[in-house]
Every structure is written in structure tokens, then in C-alpha cells.
Amino acid sequence: MKMLIAGNWIDKSPKIDVRNPFDNSLVDTVPRGTDEDIQKAVESAVKGYQINKHLPVHKRVTILNETAAYVQKNFEDFARTIATEGSKTIREARKEVSRCINTISLSAEEARRIVGETIPFDSVPGSENRVGYYYRFPIGVIAAITPFNDPLNLVAHKLGPAIAGGNAVVLKPATVTPLSALKLAEAFMKSGLPDHILNVVTGSGSEIGEALVSDPRVRMITFTGGVEAGLEITKKAGLKKIGMELGSNSPVIVLEDANLQKAVDSCVSGAFWAVGQNCIGVQRIYIQEKIYNAFETAFVRKTRQIKVGYQLDETTDMGPMITETEAKRVETWIRDAVDKNAKLLTGGHRKGTIVEPTVLADVPPEAKIDSQEIFGPVVALYPIKSLDEGIEKANKVNYGLHGAIFTRDLNKAHKAIRELDVGGIMINDSTDYRIDAMPFGGVKHSGLGREGIKFSLMEMTEPKVVCFNLDEN
Numbered sequence: 001m002k003m004l005i006a007g008n009w010i011d012k013s014p015k016i017d018v019r020n021p022f023d024n025s026l027v028d029t030v031p032r033g034t035d036e037d038i039q040k041a042v043e044s045a046v047k048g049y050q051i052n053k054h055l056p057v058h059k060r061v062t063i064l065n066e067t068a069a070y071v072q073k074n075f076e077d078f079a080r081t082i083a084t085e086g087s088k089t090i091r092e093a094r095k096e097v098s099r100c101i102n103t104i105s106l107s108a109e110e111a112r113r114i115v116g117e118t119i120p121f122d123s124v125p126g127s128e129n130r131v132g133y134y135y136r137f138p139i140g141v142i143a144a145i146t147p148f149n150d151p152l153n154l155v156a157h158k159l160g161p162a163i164a165g166g167n168a169v170v171l172k173p174a175t176v177t178p179l180s181a182l183k184l185a186e187a188f189m190k191s192g193l194p195d196h197i198l199n200v201v202t203g204s205g206s207e208i209g210e211a212l213v214s215d216p217r218v219r220m221i222t223f224t225g226g227v228e229a230g231l232e233i234t235k236k237a238g239l240k241k242i243g244m245e246l247g248s249n250s251p252v253i254v255l256e257d258a259n260l261q262k263a264v265d266s267c268v269s270g271a272f273w274a275v276g277q278n279c280i281g282v283q284r285i286y287i288q289e290k291i292y293n294a295f296e297t298a299f300v301r302k303t304r305q306i307k308v309g310y311q312l313d314e315t316t317d318m319g320p321m322i323t324e325t326e327a328k329r330v331e332t333w334i335r336d337a338v339d340k341n342a343k344l345l346t347g348g349h350r351k352g353t354i355v356e357p358t359v360l361a362d363v364p365p366e367a368k369i370d371s372q373e374i375f376g377p378v379v380a381l382y383p384i385k386s387l388d389e390g391i392e393k394a395n396k397v398n399y400g401l402h403g404a405i406f407t408r409d410l411n412k413a414h415k416a417i418r419e420l421d422v423g424g425i426m427i428n429d430s431t432d433y434r435i436d437a438m439p440f441g442g443v444k445h446s447g448l449g450r451e452g453i454k455f456s457l458m459e460m461t462e463p464k465v466v467c468f469n470l471d472e473n
């Protein structure tokens with residue numbers, strides 16, 4: 001596919017191969033963008049900002065609704081693209097396409113609700129004759145950088161609200177999964193988005209990222225990805241607004257009064273969805289001692305039922321990891337835990353990009369997986385004596401995106417709500433629960449700011465105060 005700069009689809013060499021992670025077959029190629037392409041894209045976005053900020057809201061709404069309809073019309077093509085360039089199974093990919101349609105439709109709805117309020121200037125002596133209000137105006141040129149694991153919907157989470165709010169965008173999608181993003185850009189262009197408002201440059205983050213994030217014409221960076229790249233970007237960004245959606249190693253607490261089967265089913269799904277390459281994937285499960293053995297047995301049994309294989313096979317439950325390098329890293333982390341006396345309950349093997357769904361117990365604090373983000377199909381089970389111990393262990397890491405608790409006791413649930421240091425807490429669901437309209441983001445190293453369309457729109461627009469002095473002289 002080609003990249004999109006100033007309304008033109010640009011093809012150039014050298015190219016980057018996009019490969020299916022299952023068998024390394026070539027899916028397509030995209031241009032390897034350069035700093036010069038970034039310059040052109042930002043230049044175009046500066047024009048695009050002037051165009052979009054003057055578009056009446058009803059026109060933005062129409063474009064967004066038509067984009068959502070285009071994705072709906074080409075549903076299966078989008079799903080196959082996600083499942084071919086990335087790790088998700090075709091069934092997981094279809095769910096992502098549905099979410100993308102919802103994300104873009106929500107952006108259209110929220111575009112109508114970008115409102116301000118009147119300001120009580122007469123609350124201060126001397127201002128009795130002043131009246132006014134604030135309204136929200138677009139922030140300008142936004143640089144959007146996205147990861148591989150939700151290659152369509154996480155792009156929609158940037159483009160939908162940015163366009164709804166009257167901004168222009170330069171998007172740099174993940175190098176391994178650029179096709180879903182380019183197809184979404186195509187959907188926008190076919191739905192009447194004027195040239196320049198959206199630009200997409202494909203290429204390596206380590207090569208062209210700096211040119212994009214340090215450009216002073218960019219007013220905001222919205223980044224989703226790992227902590228390492230996030231920190232690197234903050235160092236280079238200079239004076240601009242930054243939204244960061246980063247990683248986590250989400251904790252779930254299961255108390256003895258919980259519905260055990262529900263907790264098991266929900267945690268197995270939450271741990272292995274998208275091969276565990278999921279920022280809110282379940283990684284650490286703290287189970288009260290009385291039910292620990294029953295939970296462990298049921299959890300391992302359910303994990304062993306997961307069918308691993310080719311993403312496009314309708315019966316596959318879990319596909320390959322995104323690259324062999326990533327699969328090898330995960331294998332090393334499993335070995336690290338086992339070498340430090342963790343017990344391997346099931347899984348643990350790797351073949352190429354396929355890593356078996358893996359369950360560990362007795363993981364010591366020195367093992368990487370105890371505190372860092374594995375971002376792979378591996379989960380650790382821990383017995384706890386009490387809710388307090390669960391909360392303390394859940395909070396001991398430097399992440400805090402989602403947390404979860406399974407209990408029927410309202411007081412205990414409320415204690416977890418108060419005490420867990422996270423951006424979202426699920427009661428009787430795993431950490432992997434999310435809808436696209438809710439505020440989404442984390443504390444500590446899990447991020448800065450919130451996404452979820454209405455909340456992204458707050459980040460992507462700014463208040464402008466208007467004050468009339470009605471004194472006659």
C-alpha cells in the first residue's frame with residue numbers, strides 16, 4: 001500500500017515488507033518514510049488544520065458517519081487485514097472492526113457535544129458589566145503514533161476525535177502492522193475528508209519518530225505504545241501537549257466468596273486474548289488461599305483447551321506472537337521465572353512465533369514477570385491470605401492501567417475501588433474489559449491523560465475565553 005501525504009497516495013522505495021507473523025509470508029509492502037516525508041506531512045497538516053477548523057461540525061459529522069459506514073461495508077476485508085498482518089485470530093479481528101465502527105460513530109456523536117459554558121464574570125467586584133463564555137477550539141496539528149496490537153481500533157481512537165475536534169493529523173502506525181491504518185485512512189478519504197487533514201507516514205519509529213515528535217508545528221503528541229518509546233518521545237517533544245497510553249501488567253484479585261467459574265473463564269480469556277499482547281491483559285492473579293487449589297485446577301484445565309494456530313482458521317482461539325524476536329523474549333522471561341523456582345503449570349514451549357498459553361505459580365519477586373509487563377501469553381497465579389495482601393501486591397508495581405476484583409461482598413469491592421492504584425477497576429470482570437466510550441488510561445508508568453472519545457476530545461481541544469465589556473464609557 002502507499003502512504004498518504006497532502007492528499008496524495010505516495011509510493012516510493014525503499015520499501016518495508018509487511019509479513020504474516022504465522023508463516024512469515026509476504027502480505028504487502030509500504031514505503032520506508034523519511035524525515036523529509038515527515039516534513040512534508042507536517043507542512044500539509046498545517047494547511048489541513050486551517051481547513052478542518054473552518055469545517056462546520058455537521059460536515060465533520062457526515063464524514064465520520066460515512067467513514068464508519070465504509071468500514072461496515074468492507075467489514076470482512078478490514079478483519080482479514082488485521083488477522084493477516086498481525087497476531088489476532090479472525091474472530092478477534094472481527095471484534096476489533098466492530099469496535100472501530102463504534103469508535104468512529106462515537107466521534108461523530110461527540111463532535112456535536114463540544115461545548116463550553118458561560119462565565120460568571122460578575123462574581124468579582126469590578127466585573128459587574130462583563131459577560132462572556134468559553135468555547136473549545138481545536139489544538140492544531142496532532143502527531144499520532146500507534147502500536148501493533150490493535151492496529152485498527154487504536155488508530156481510530158486517535159483519528160476519530162482528532163478529526164471530530166477540528167484538528168489535522170500526521171499518523172505514524174506501527175511498522176509491523178501499517179495496513180489496517182492505511183485502510184482506515186482510505187476510508188476517511190473515500191468518505192469526503194478534504195486533503196491535508198489526514199496524513200499517514202509509514203516507517204520506523206526509531207528513524208522518523210524524532211522528526212515528527214520534535215517538530216514545533218506539532219501542538220500535541222498522542223502516543224500509544226511501550227514505556228521505553230514513550231519516555232524517549234517525552235525527552236524529544238519540547239513544549240507541546242502529550243497524551244501517553246502505555247503498558248501494564250494488570251492484577252486481578254479473586255476472593256473466596258467469588259463465583260469461581262466466572263472468575264476462571266473471564267481471567268483465562270483476559271490473559272490470552274490477542275496472545276496476551278494486550279495492554280489490559282491479565283498478568284497477575286491473586287487468589288484467596290481457601291479457593292486457590294480449585295481455581296488453579298480449573299484455570300489450567302481451561303487454558304489447555306485453547307486451540308493455538310493459524311489466525312485465519314475460524315476454529316483457532318489464539319494466534320502467533322507478532323514476531324519471532326518477541327516470542328523469543330517471552331520464552332526467555334518464562335525461563336527466567338522457572339530458573340528462579342517458579343512452577344510451570346502448563347505451556348512454556350515456543351515454536352517460531354507460537355508460544356503456548358503458559359501458566360506459572362510460585363513466581364518469586366526477582367522474576368521479571370512478577371513486576372514487568374510480559375506482553376505475551378503468560379499469566380502468574382499467587383495465593384493470598386486476605387484482601388489487604390492482594391491490594392498490597394497488586395499495587396507494588398510501577399504500572400496502573402486496569403485492576404479487577406471478583407467478589408460478592410460490596411464492602412470488599414469498595415475497598416478495592418478505593419485502594420487499587422489504577423485508572424479503571426472492574427468488579428466481577430477481568431481487567432480486559434473496556435468499552436470505547438469510557439475514560440481509558442493509567443497512573444504511574446501506564447500513562448498520562450485519558451482516551452475514550454469524549455475524553456480524547458477534551459485533550460484535543462482547548463478552551464478559549466470570550467469576554468464582553470458592556471460599560472458604556
Ligand code: NAP
Nearest residue numbers: 146147148173174175204205209225226229245246247279
Ligand atoms: P512500541 O514499540 O512502543 O511502539 C509503538 C509505536 O511507537 C510504533 O509505531 C513505533 O514505531 C513507535 N516508536 C518506537 N520508538 C519510537 C521513537 N523513539 N519515537 C517515536 N516513535 C517511536 O510498542 P508496541 O510494541 O507496538 O506495542 C506494545 C506496547 O504498547 C505495550 O507496552 C502495550 O502495553 C502498549 N499499549 C498500550 C495501550 C494503551 O492504551 N495503554 C494500548 C495498546 C498497547 P515502530 O513500529 O516503527 O517501532
